[in-house]
Amino acid sequence: MNWLIDFFGAAANWSGPDGIPARILEHLEFSAAAFLIAAVIAVPLGLLIGHTGRGALLIVVSANAARALPTLGLLVLVVLLIGVGTVLPVLIPLVVLAIPPILVNTYEGVRGVDADLRDAAYGMGLRGGQVLFRVLTPSALPLILLGLRLSAIQVVSTASVAAFVGLGGLGRFIIDGLATKTYSDVIGGAVLIALLALAVQLAFTVLDRVVVSPGVRQVR
Amino acid sequence: MNDEPLVRWDWIARNWDNGGPSAIRTLLESHVVMALLPVVFGLLVALPLGVACARWRWLYQPTAGLMNVVYSLPSLVLFSIFLSVTGLTQSTVIIPLTLFTLAILIPAVVDGLRSVPEHVRQSAVAMGFRPLRRLLQVELPVAVPVVLGGLRVATVSSISLVSVGALIGQGGLGNLFIDGWQRQFPTPIVVGIVLIVLFAVLSDGLLVLAQRLLTPWSRARRSAA
Numbered sequence: 027m028n029w030l031i032d033f034f035g036a037a038a039n040w041s042g043p044d045g046i047p048a049r050i051l052e053h054l055e056f057s058a059a060a061f062l063i064a065a066v067i068a069v070p071l072g073l074l075i076g077h078t079g080r081g082a083l084l085i086v087v088s089a090n091a092a093r094a095l096p097t098l099g100l101l102v103l104v105v106l107l108i109g110v111g112t113v114l115p116v117l118i119p120l121v122v123l124a125i126p127p128i129l130v131n132t133y134e135g136v137r138g139v140d141a142d143l144r145d146a147a148y149g150m151g152l153r154g155g156q157v158l159f160r161v162l163t164p165s166a167l168p169l170i171l172l173g174l175r176l177s178a179i180q181v182v183s184t185a186s187v188a189a190f191v192g193l194g195g196l197g198r199f200i201i202d203g204l205a206t207k208t209y210s211d212v213i214g215g216a217v218l219i220a221l222l223a224l225a226v227q228l229a230f231t232v233l234d235r236v237v238v239s240p241g242v243r244q245v246r
Numbered sequence: 247m248n249d250e251p252l253v254r255w256d257w258i259a260r261n262w263d264n265g266g267p268s269a270i271r272t273l274l275e276s277h278v279v280m281a282l283l284p285v286v287f288g289l290l291v292a293l294p295l296g297v298a299c300a301r302w303r304w305l306y307q308p309t310a311g312l313m314n315v316v317y318s319l320p321s322l323v324l325f326s327i328f329l330s331v332t333g334l335t336q337s338t339v340i341i342p343l344t345l346f347t348l349a350i351l352i353p354a355v356v357d358g359l360r361s362v363p364e365h366v367r368q369s370a371v372a373m374g375f376r377p378l379r380r381l382l383q384v385e386l387p388v389a390v391p392v393v394l395g396g397l398r399v400a401t402v403s404s405i406s407l408v409s410v411g412a413l414i415g416q417g418g419l420g421n422l423f424i425d426g427w428q429r430q431f432p433t434p435i436v437v438g439i440v441l442i443v444l445f446a447v448l449s450d451g452l453l454v455l456a457q458r459l460l461t462p463w464s465r466a467r468r469s470a471a
Contacts, residue, residue, distance in 0.1 A: 096423070186320055212326045216327050
């Protein structure tokens, strides 16, 4: 507990470019950028593969690879090969690791829609695109949101690890604290990241309540 | 990057078993221990807890909620917090990974037990199975595919997450990432990634094999159909 008081009680920790507010903003900035790029790539791709059924192998491979690939190793290797200096080399592994949860769950969501529902939509004269966007997507929304949530949490988590290769953000408190054996910083940083992850979790729970059609939720 | 090759094979040969604490073999061994012990512990705890949650429904909501929170915590966060409790030991990695395993396995056990068809349960009752024997000989075997599905996810995640422990000084093969980064030398990093992925693929394959052996009826049904 004393560590927490040391960390959050120190006035110096609340201002300047390495203060808590600045670090939180940095962390959110990188995470949001990586998450949005990943979502823009993975949601349409997942919808497309789920709808057409083509390229399902890509889903299986990416699901397994994402779990087995060590984040730290990927980060270190990419940044070492491309070189530091800009944010871009760190952003690449962040995006790569954020894609699979969205891709897999979007695909599963579309695939899991009741076949009767799909047939009924075609029977009513809807075209392929209309079926996808007016019927399949709303029905798959709970799973798409689950994928987005898992991905967002993954990004927040990986962005903390990325402090090791020089990225700013909350991971800095942990990495620098470990290097200088300032455990109040380590614990304080860990608590802040945990709170951020929980805030993301909560935000998606609220989003789920707001955007998922009540009819879809009842079925689940 | 200069013209340093991606992999220097002679470095691997020299460091595979150099006798020191940084030998690749030594790191691999500690990696195996730190990755698999949490899965074993997690399974031992998740089975009774999952059975309890399936038996007493009111228990499941709060447990699932708690596990959801645990699962959303980044591994680096849990490692850092446990570092102040258990210090620079393997427990600092093993305890958090056990918690992650629980977060995956408890829902898997509950889902598995709920997947047991009602007519199967009733047949067992009609044949005179008492609750404990019914659980051990009917319900748990039928739940095996779902539980093993969860176990596969937990095992592969655990194997890859151990490497993050390198940041707090206990990371098995993850130490190769730190080493490679500090010396700006890609070979150890590539070796680490390849060994971790191979270890994960191998473990996953063994679990698939275990599932085939444990559920012979699923194959019998498929070949009969």
